[in-house]
């Protein structure tokens with residue numbers, strides 16, 4: 001596996017690959033890799049001739065300096081895991097290499113209304129930062145396909161909008177959430193949980209999974225409230241938002257009959273660690289109330 005630190009070495013690899021008619025799969029990450037990331041790499045390796053994984057903690061998508069400072073970094077472990085997973089190259093640039101003209105940008109991406117709700121409300125500027133780095137990676141790597149985890153359900157919708165508005169020719173592949181045996185969605189942030197917090201964190205998925213059954217006999221509002229009440233009753237846990245939305249527009253729904261595609265998206269503070277997860281109510285919901 002090639003370890004690439006500079007844009008010029010990356011462009012050389014990409015040009016050589018495309019000149020030889022090879023397809024490129026890109027897996028953008030912020031490192032501290034876990035099985036969830038590796039499932040994206042695995043899929044990219046299977047579907048493309050060349051797989052490039054970027055490892056870059058992107059400062060422009062953090063609206064909280066402490067969050068950026070404490071974000072886990074494990075570069076050596078990451079490189080070892082990626083080599084074992086069969087990645088062709090890892091692109092791990094410095095901030096200066098990624099943003100030679102500085103991190104500030106005048107360009108405002110058109111990300112649609114999907115970027116204004118949920119994370120957009122609670123993390124102002126976050127998705128502009130994501131679009132800034134992902135569009136730059138797309139322009140440098142010119143991937144045939146790019147892989148993103150469904151844990152970040154809203155991020156995928158926003159990236160699809162960015163690709164459309166910026167007219168970038170790439171197929172966005174959404175890969176299902178990977179969970180620990182106790183149900184906790186795998187996330188780099190899980191490493192920041194204390195043992196006590198780690199013990200209760202699976203309650204997020206437990207509450208969501210329970211609510212899928214509950215929803216068969218209850219309204220959207222009651223389903224929403226039961227999830228929030230159950231999680232907030234647990235020590236160390238506080239729901240920041242839980243929204244039951246149309247999976248296509250990400251706008252809130254009031255009735256189960258409003259859309260064939262309904263997803264519950266949640267963010268919970270477990271102590272100081274911000275965890276996100278989601279669950280699909282429809283099409284899985286078979287009986288409507």
Ligand code: PAF
Pocket residue numbers: 028029030056058061130133134152155
């Ligand atoms: O999902 C992430 O880890 C990041 O938002 C991404 C897509 C790598 C951009 O920095």
